Amino acid sequence: MNVTKVVDATGMACPMPIVRTKKAMETIDTGEVLEVHATDSGAKSDLTAWAKSGGHDLLEETEENEVFKFWIQKG
């Protein structure tokens, strides 16, 4: 996958993972992809809901060694 930018929100609690993701999203163009890393368990459902409400596409998500990774395409 062609990732434009990576957001490292590991170790951060709500609302920081979303705040960082939102800011980064504002810097990329429609169709470009953001990769987000987070460890807060709440980030998973919040990022999914946030992406949906913002019209972005959550392309893929994984969980490895307690780190959640998300790939979100700007809508």
Add this chain to the structure above:
Amino acid sequence: MVKTMTVETLAKRIVNNEDVFILDVRNEAAFADWKIEGESVRILNEPYFNLLDGLDPVIDQLNKDEEIIVACAKGGSSQVVTEQLDEAGFANAYSLEGGMKAWSEHLEPAKIGDLSDGGTIYQFVRLGKGCLSYFIESGGEAAIVDAARMTEVYEKFAKERNVTITHVFDTHLHADHISGGRKLADAVGATYHLPEKDAPDAAFDFEPVEEEKEVQIGNTTVKVHPVYSPGHTIGSTSFIVDNHFLLTGDILFVRSIGRPDLAGKAADWVGDLETTLYKRYHELSHDLIVLPAHYSFQEELQNGTVTARLGDLYQNNKGLQVENSETFRKMVTENLPPQPNAYEEIRQINIGKLNPEIEEQREMETGPNRCAVEG
């Protein structure tokens, strides 16, 4: 710093039926699954991520003169939103400390009644989860039934009353919440009682609960009398306390009845559940006061307690009005609500086979309990 409110303060308000307005800033799915409830509670949901750039999505629905309690999952996002409210001139905005996680753990004690020898029985209401546990005090001793994971609450309560916890009971192997029974018994040196049929391969020692094997609390006459009442689990046992109170566990609730499927044996246990509800309980005094281990509906909580006369439940509880076995079987095996969060892991913890970190335990317990079937 924004103003905050503790879950203790919020619990008192709700139990006292004071008007409460909550702005829940979790995502919509989390809100739909589980929220703060109460007859005097008004609640508005708007995810915090829609409020990061301003309060526009909700501003028309808020009143500057009114107290606003902002709640989120763990108490972080609610602080950010409360700060925004504060800056926008909402002087009575409070962030709920610890969020829904703390709310899920709060236990609110309430006196149920006096015992014949001068002792007292208390109900501990876990408002965030609908779990009920009991503190039976008599002659300087106390017994706890269906203790929650937050065992320090019972220890503190006992200390304040200068009584020693001598017996700890679980009515059955719980699937919806992590039992504090064994931990509490270990901490205070009490005997831990559990129905053996629910824990044939338990990884710890316990005193098996046996029908008719009475346990005395204190040096007077308060007796805890077990009645075998299977159906929610195969070992489920009820306790008659002081010939007046019937602790039904997850078999009979005020407005609903237990579900037989949480150990994967709905078909096997339906008959047991029916026999317990329609024969065993029916043969008991209808003047017994039913004290369940759960409630699911706000109207079941009256003046901070959940109780009902057994005879009244035979009139009003739909789960006790079913005319034939086939209808009963359908009711308790079809159209069941979703199963509680992490219920299989929780059973493994309660039987001593899993022992995750405390943070993981807290995570597993969030969400509603869903142990009931409404007729």
